[in-house]
Amino acid sequence: MSSGVDDLSSGGTTAGTEAPAATGGLTRPPGLRLPAVVQTLLFSECRHWLFPLLKRRYGEVFTLRLTTPTRHLVILSRPEDIKTVFAGPVEVLHAGEGNAIMGPALGDHSVLLIDEDEHRRARRLLMPAFTGAALRGYEDMVTKLTRAEVERWPEERAIGSHRRMQALTLEVILQVVFGVTDEQRLQQLRPLVRGIADIGPVTLLGLPYPLLRRVGPWRRHVSLQRRLDKLLYAEIADRRRAADLHNRTDVLSRLLQAEGAEGSQPGENRFTDPEMRDQLITLLLAGHETTATGLAWALHELVRDPAELARARKAADEGDEAYLTAVAKEALRLKPVVYEVARQLSAPLTVGGYRLPAGSTVMPAIGLVQSDPRHHEQPDAFRPERFLDGQPPANTWIPFGGGARRCIGAGFALMEATVVLRELLQRYDLRPDRPEPEAQRAHHVTLIPKRGARVVVTRRR
Template sequence: MSLDTADTRHLTMERFARTSGQSVGGPAPARGTSSALPPGPRWPAIVQTAALMRFRHQLHPYLQRRYGEAFTLRLAPGSRPLVMFSSPEVTKEIFAGDPAVFHAGRGNAILGPVMGEHSLLLQDGEEHHRARKLVMPAFLGHALRGYRSMVAAVAADEVEGWREGETFTSLDRMNALTLEVILRVVFGVTDEQRLAALRPAVNRTVEISPAVLLGWAYPLLQRFGPWRRTVENQVELDRLMYAEIRERRSADDLAERGDVLSKLLVASAAAEAQGEKGLSDVELRDQLVTLLLAGHETTASALSWALVELGRHPDLLARSLRAADDADDAWLEAVLKESMRLHPIIPMVVRTLMRDTTVGGYDLPAGTTVGPSIILSHQNSTSFPDAEAFSPERFLPGEGREVPSLSQWIPFGGGVRRCIGAGFSLMEGVEVLREVLTRYEVEAMGPEEPKVRNITSVPRFGARVRVRRR
């Protein structure tokens, strides 16, 4: 179904009306069930929610030290419980849980106003299965190989413009680069006028603050200040995206196009030809925005941390330079994975229980949200010896060494809900590192630490580096 772009404001406002007022979790558990939950702080729910969103890197370790391997937070609105774990055994248990019981979409409900109800991150059950089946072909191996040269070309254009000897914030440059990848490789937009219109709307979507995210739980705030500006920006972004989708549907060369949007339209048409339901314009918009938010700043932050860490370790930089020259993708991917481990971009993976369930030895009531803390899981000294060290070797098999399992290294989640774009993100990261390291040596400039921006964590000082031509 194609939409007239004049309808898009109405669609945006309806989406906000339907999805605002939600936070992490589903319906609150019945009263009297608190004794079944692991211990946790007794602060007001709004304080706990703000602390979780704003001070996650300090909060998770503090709560683990205070309460142990499992602890409970209460989130606004409604004081809904979030139970966090950090052991790989419980992580594996959660990821292997029955999708009919462990709902991931409900756990991500706070993202609904921007991502939309049809987002893979917000769907559950048959709806999620149908959408994933339609979207998956765009991210299989042969499709990834087709995107590789496109990503490399975008990366080469970016890094060729770097100025030797000048200190710059690599996060800004990586954000600009990954945005171009999203717009050109995922959305398939190449017209410079359209790119110029999309870039600021996309950037404003990515750069929303935790306060705005928290405010989505209180719809009345959307009339004021930054919340109102967020809504208006979404109206503009939706207008641009629906116009692109509508025009792309009429293209007569979809099968020859290499971008993700075109591949989704081809898959949708194939489903309709078999009597199945294809992807509507609204569904396409929701999936594209999901790919945008899940694959733009996350990859940019991981790459900027990787450059900082290589710039701090001359021996690892030397090996990485050789890997770039020798097309040693395994080493470059290990560098990226270790960057994601040591500097988590997303703090946790969550599922909401649809019925009373035992998790990690606790009998938890329906409505409880559970999940592993990525921050704590990636600092687990049993899973990652010398966990504070940057050591890409841990992701390469070696004598007496096994690579981390998918219940230990979890930046993309796990189980049937593992991020559909994980392969794309790693491919993109490897290509970008190769384009940088075949041209430059990298030196880190100054200290760095994480800070929270929207749902992600980024380098507080922008991951400052200086490059020198090889």
């Protein structure tokens, strides 16, 4: 895809910067003049410090140029500009095109990669599996899997909580979402799913290029995809034929039950097998790594704040789910797992004071708006109670995106996080392996703890 925007002029600017450029009355914000390949590497590996730096230098709206199909990015950090994007016409603001870099990893039918009528249809078919009643049905299984996992945690030595949370959320995906309970199939799926979910940023950026997919890490990823697809298609086929389908409560079975209630033929009211495969892969990649990372950051912050840890432990003992959910929300505010979301313009649109041409990609910067002291008092402090005193101002806490494209699994993720925190804090006292906080590190589209959010646990007496 072409950005449809001309290269920026450097006339009259300081070395290394760009002034707004105009093309037929269309303008674009300032930004770096570094080569696009350099900007691409900076964006993929260290956007969490690059974006704040560029905001201080250029203001609350700025531009990046990439070598990927989405070539020109306009970064936004004002709530009013983010509102323009989230509440704007879906016919103009295409999230699917904005997420195009994920296409080879997710599949063409993924709800993250389609727009307009296709997206509305897919979201309508997915919604029955994520209602409040459905979430309550999943909680017992999440609790059971969590208890089994945390009972295996070794005591009195440092462990990487991020890796342990990944193991747990993998089981949740396989058993609660995919509905796989056969141990032989689970043993086949686990290494494939881990390999798919562990895709690095360089591998992700290179997947759209056919030549790269024949070599190195790209070839390995394609091989994993093919093997996983074979198992997923077999699982879908078996589930469609299952005599006990209507007694099953996993996400895949709920999706198939909803289909049966509306019609049995592929089309408007039913996912085809390839469509179902792409939605399952999307739920896997969107729900496995992100939830595990959010939980790891929550533990990372709790163990470095004895007062908040004591309050969270008390909440776990008393069944105060509101406070435990607030802990999860505050961790997502302070350490956003995903730093930005994207929309590609299918027509010109005025955003942030600039008339942007079709083909531009606008990016509400989750990390920038959530760390702004104008919206969150003491933004560098871990204060879960800020989510007990009322909700933050609109479009200032957006870890799940917003508008018509808000993450469909947001409720599931918060339910899972609340259950995990409750079960873990009821069993263990926790402390950090060292007092210094861990840095953020880019891992494909997420930001993870650099040392794995290492903690030491001791069983409570």
